Structures are given as C-alpha cells and as structure tokens.
Amino acid sequence: MNTFEYRDGSLFAEGVALSAIAQRFGTPTYVYSRAHIEAQYRAYADALAGMPHLVCYAVKANSNLGVLNVLARLGAGFDIVSSGELERVLAAGGEPNRIVFSGVGKSRDDMRRALEVGVHCFNVESGVELERLQKVAAEMDVKAPVSLRVNPDVDAGTHPYISTGLKENKFGIDIEQAEAVYARAAELPNIEVIGVDCHIGSQLTTLEPFLDALDRLLLLVDKLAARSIVIKHLDLGGGLGVQYRDEQPPQVGEYIAAVRKRLAGRDLSLVFEPGRFIVANGGVLLTQVEYLKHTEHKDFAIIDAAMNDLIRPALYQAWMEVSAVQPREGEARNYDLVGPICETGDFLAKDRQLVLEEGDLLAVRSAGAYGFVMSSNYNTRGRAAEVMVDGEQAYEVRRRETLDELFAGESRLPE
Numbered sequence: 554m555n556t557f558e559y560r561d562g563s564l565f566a567e568g569v570a571l572s573a574i575a576q577r578f579g580t581p582t583y584v585y586s587r588a589h590i591e592a593q594y595r596a597y598a599d600a601l602a603g604m605p606h607l608v609c610y611a612v613k614a615n616s617n618l619g620v621l622n623v624l625a626r627l628g629a630g631f632d633i634v635s636s637g638e639l640e641r642v643l644a645a646g647g648e649p650n651r652i653v654f655s656g657v658g659k660s661r662d663d664m665r666r667a668l669e670v671g672v673h674c675f676n677v678e679s680g681v682e683l684e685r686l687q688k689v690a691a692e693m694d695v696k697a698p699v700s701l702r703v704n705p706d707v708d709a710g711t712h713p714y715i716s717t718g719l720k721e722n723k724f725g726i727d728i729e730q731a732e733a734v735y736a737r738a739a740e741l742p743n744i745e746v747i748g749v750d751c752h753i754g755s756q757l758t759t760l761e762p763f764l765d766a767l768d769r770l771l772l773l774v775d776k777l778a779a780r781s782i783v784i785k786h787l788d789l790g791g792g793l794g795v796q797y798r799d800e801q802p803p804q805v806g807e808y809i810a811a812v813r814k815r816l817a818g819r820d821l822s823l824v825f826e827p828g829r830f831i832v833a834n835g836g837v838l839l840t841q842v843e844y845l846k847h848t849e850h851k852d853f854a855i856i857d858a859a860m861n862d863l864i865r866p867a868l869y870q871a872w873m874e875v876s877a878v879q880p881r882e883g884e885a886r887n888y889d890l891v892g893p894i895c896e897t898g899d900f901l902a903k904d905r906q907l908v909l910e911e912g913d914l915l916a917v918r919s920a921g922a923y924g925f926v927m928s929s930n931y932n933t934r935g936r937a938a939e940v941m942v943d944g945e946q947a948y949e950v951r952r953r954e955t956l957d958e959l960f961a962g963e964s965r966l967p968e
C-alpha cells in the first residue's frame with residue numbers, strides 16, 4: 554500500500570500536501586502515514602486469523618509514541634530490546650502481556666522492570682543470561698516466562714551488518730547447544746519455558762531462509778518434546794523485506810501461508826516481530842535544498858537533512874528513493890544529495906537525475922523504519938521533527954529538538 558502519491562503535481566501524504574507540512578513544521582521532518590502503518594499491521598494479523606498468534610511490532614524500527622499508539626490501538630504486541638523501549642510501549646498504551654523482550658544484553662534492572670510489569674516472554678539469548686534471569690526472578694519470587702532465541706545458522710542473504718542468524722553472529726544460542734540450555738532452563742525453579750525464538754536477519758527478500766530456519770526450529774521442538782519440555786509458541790522474529798527500489802520481497806500472506814502449512818497438525822501458537830515491514834514505506838524524510846553546488850566533476854544538492862538524520866545510506870550503502878515534492882520541468886542534472894555534516898560519507902543519495910532549484914523540497918522515501926530512531930546529534934544538530942498524517946490531518950508527534958535541549962545535561966563546567 555502506498556499512501557504517498559502525487560496529486561496535481563504535488564506529493565501528498567494521505568490527504569495532506571508535503572509542501573504544507575514543510576511550511577507548518579519546517580524541515581528536515583519525518584512524515585508518517587497512519588493508514589499505511591495500520592494496513593501493514595493488518596496484513597500480518599489477517600494472515601494469521603484463525604490461529605493463536607501475536608504480532609509483536611519491533612519497536613526499534615520506529616519508537617515514536619504516536620506510531621506505537623496507533624499499533625497499540627489495533628491490539629498489537631511489541632518486541633522490545635531495552636527498558637527504555639518498554640517504558641515507551643507502556644506510555645503509548647501497549648499491553649505488558651503482549652510484549653516480548655529480545656536483546657543480547659539485558660541488564661538486571663531491565664529484567665526486574667519487565668518482571669514487575671509482567672511481559673509475555675523473555676527471548677533469552679545465552680546460558681549466562683538464563684542464569685541471571687533465574688536469580689532476578691527468584692529475588693522477586695516470581696516465575697519468568699522464557700523462550701530461547703536459537704541461532705539456526707541460516708544465511709539470510711541480506712547485508713552482512715543486518716544478518717543475525719549465522720554461527721559467527723553474536724545473537725542467540727547455537728542450535729546445537731539449545732537442547733542442553735533448554736534442559737537447564739527446565740530445571741530452574743523460577744523459569745517457565747514457553748517458546749522457541751529465532752530472528753535471522755533483516756530485509757529478507759526470499760522465503761527460503763525463513764522456512765529453513767523454521768524447519769530447524771521444528772526439529773528442536775520435537776527433540777524437546779521427547780524430553781518432556783513442552784513448547785507452546787514459535788517466535789519467527791521479523792525480517793520480512795520491503796521494496797526500496799526494485800526488490801521483490803515475498804507477500805506477507807504467502808509467507809504466513811507457507812509457515813502455517815508446515816505447522817499443520819501441531820499445537821503451536823505463532824509470534825512474529827516485524828519492524829521494517831510495518832513502517833518503512835509508511836514514512837518519508839522531508840528536506841529542503843539549501844544550495845546547488847556545481848563543480849567541474851560533480852553536481853551537489855546540499856540539503857538540510859544529513860547522515861545524523863538518516864544514517865542508512867552511510868552505514869549500509871542503502872539506496873533510498875528521492876522524489877521532488879513538486880517536480881519541475883527542465884533539464885535534469887545528475888545530483889549527489891549531501892548534507893551539511895563534515896564527513897565525506899554524509900550523503901543521502903548519489904547520482905540522481907533531478908531538476909532542482911534552491912529551496913525545493915525533496916522527500917526521501919521508505920524512511921519510516923530505522924530512520925529517526927538511528928538519528929544523532931552529530932555536529933550539534935537537533936533531531937528532526939516527526940509528523941503523523943491521518944487522512945486530512947497532520948499531527949506533530951515529536952517536535953524538533955531545540956539547542957537548549959541539546960545542552961541540558963551539560964551544565965557543569967570544570968573549575
């Protein structure tokens with residue numbers, strides 16, 4: 554579903570012109586479409602209808618409270634990786650018992666808080682984490698519901714920085730060792746084994762790696778059953794890719810149907826942790842051209858958004874589509890779109906054929922996932938505003954960061 558479309562030569566988010574958003578809230582600004590986020594969540598949930606399931610949106614992809622609130626109202630679950638994300642979900646109205654807690658480095662405080670609010674499950678990523686969780690749960694005299702995140706050693710075929718299911722990655726418990734760790738978990742008095750979890754990587758564009766991982770998980774479930782360790786749910790993580798350029802990721806319905814087919818006859822519920830799929834194409838980064846700099850070798854459009862606002866191109870050489878908000882007639886030039894930051898890697902796109910003038914607005918597309926959340930204050934730049942569009946309305950769900958806010962924690966100057 555695409556909710557960013559041109560009307561009479563001007564790019565809109567649902568029923569609101571991006572030019573009007575720029576005028577009202579300034580640039581750079583992230584703009585999200587509520588309708589897109591809802592449709593993507595529903596696509597997952599509808600494909601799972603008729604069987605017990607939880608669609609736990611991966612908060613790391615976009616943790617804006619407005620986004621979380623839209624999903625909480627639909628009854629979504631949430632996948633979190635820190636107590637910060639936990640508090641965000643609670644603040645946005647999410648249900649604690651629909652939260653799964655992932656991550657390789659949960660602190661004791663993280664564990665205590667999650668046990669206190671009663672999360673659905675801890676996705677435990679190592680034997681040492683399991684022992685720590687037992688201790689913390691015992692101190693609180695509660696039982697911690699646990700799923701072990703196993704590493705099935707499957708090549709997700711994605712960028713090496715976002716591939717997580719290979720033996721050499723830091724994530725999860727080697728599937729060869731998982732049986733032994735489950736046996737230990739089953740002995741621990743304050744641990745309740747409820748599931749098996751895996752997440753093999755992000756931006757997957759084929760089904761095979763997901764299904765290979767699932768087959769390996771099912772073998773494990775059978776081995777555990779033989780030891781009387783009963784698994785109630787399978788968590789297959791997130792990772793379903795989206796189209797940034799010309800990728801053809803599988804349809805979610807096709808993916809879920811293939812999973813359901815393999816689970817036929819088994820008494821297992823399903824958990825998924827989609828992040829990018831829910832939000833990536835539901836957001837753009839709206840930016841304005843500051844200068845056009847033509848050199849002997851290159852044409853640069855220097856824009857007011859930079860790598861601190863959107864790091865994906867610099868970090869993963871990610872290709873992001875860039876569209877003029879109000880395209881002009883004329884002769885296109887081959888532009889590199891670069892930000893004001895003092896780094897050669899500060900670009901959002903390279904070699905784009907555009908007709909531009911100073912002051913023009915551009916929309917960096919597919920920026921709803923891993924955009925604002927990965928932004929920083931490098932070069933003492935305040936972070937962008939975030940706006941949610943809902944039909945004809947635009948809401949500033951996070952205002953632009955001010956300089957005062959940037960200095961706020963630094964009041965003590967040395968004597």
Ligand SMILES: Cc1ncc(COP(=O)(O)O)c(C=O)c1O
Pocket residue numbers: 611614632655656717752754755756790791792793826827828829830
């Ligand atoms: C454990 C876990 N679950 C879910 C996700 C969400 O992944 P994606 O945004 O690719 O759906 C991630 C990030 O890759 C993750 O590490």
Ligand SMILES: N[C@@H](CCCC[NH3+])C(=O)O
Pocket residue numbers: 613715755756865869922923
């Ligand atoms: N940040 C990555 C995805 C990482 C997934 C986190 N487990 C991206 O922008 O593509």
